[in-house]
Amino acid sequence: MNRLDSCQLSVHASRLATELKGISRKTEGGMPKFVNLECPVCKSTKCCGLLPTKNKDNYRLVCLRDSCGLNSISLNMAMEEYATHQTKSDWRDALGWRPKNEWHGIKHKRPRGKSQKSDATSFRESQQQRQTLQHLKLLRDFQRERGEW
Numbered sequence: 001m002n003r004l005d006s007c008q009l010s011v012h013a014s015r016l017a018t019e020l021k022g023i024s025r026k027t028e029g030g031m032p033k034f035v036n037l038e039c040p041v042c043k044s045t046k047c048c049g050l051l052p053t054k055n056k057d058n059y060r061l062v063c064l065r066d067s068c069g070l071n072s073i074s075l076n077m078a079m080e081e082y083a084t085h086q087t088k089s090d091w092r093d094a095l096g097w098r099p100k101n102e103w104h105g106i107k108h109k110r111p112r113g114k115s116q117k118s119d120a121t122s123f124r125e126s127q128q129q130r131q132t133l134q135h136l137k138l139l140r141d142f143q144r145e146r147g148e149w
Helices: 006-019 075-082 085-096 123-146
Strands: 024-026 034-037 048-052 059-063 072-074
Touching: 006 034, 006 048, 006 085, 006 123, 034 123, 059 075, 072 075, 085 123
Parallel strands: none
Antiparallel strands: 024 034, 034 048, 048 059, 059 072
16 A cells, blocks of 8 residues: 655645535645535534644644534545545555455465375375285295295
8 A cells, every 4th residue: 555645645635625515724834724615514614724733744634613523534445435426436446455355366385284195104004004014024034044045
């Protein structure tokens, strides 16, 4: 997932602000803040804003009305909840998100742990080898006793 710089963040924030019918104003830090938005929860136009965070790396959608259930959410949550389909897809493309059902290619899986195939023989194979060797020793001993060896 990509990390967006403040310029790209403000572009996407302005798209969301225009969808919520807001006004842009500049702040001291250079990142625009958007005020007088139509709150998506309480529909008030006087108390909702899209404001940059203190360290200027994100935006927060804030409603200052006490009775509103929105309170404060991040730009990502606001995009997912309240943006149009086109704005959401542009946001996801900018972040580098891929849908979960998209083809990701085949990865070569190597077994780990107990399921890993090893060169060592299994218990059954080792028992069969012992049985075969014991049988051959008995045959050799039998042939020596008869003088064939």
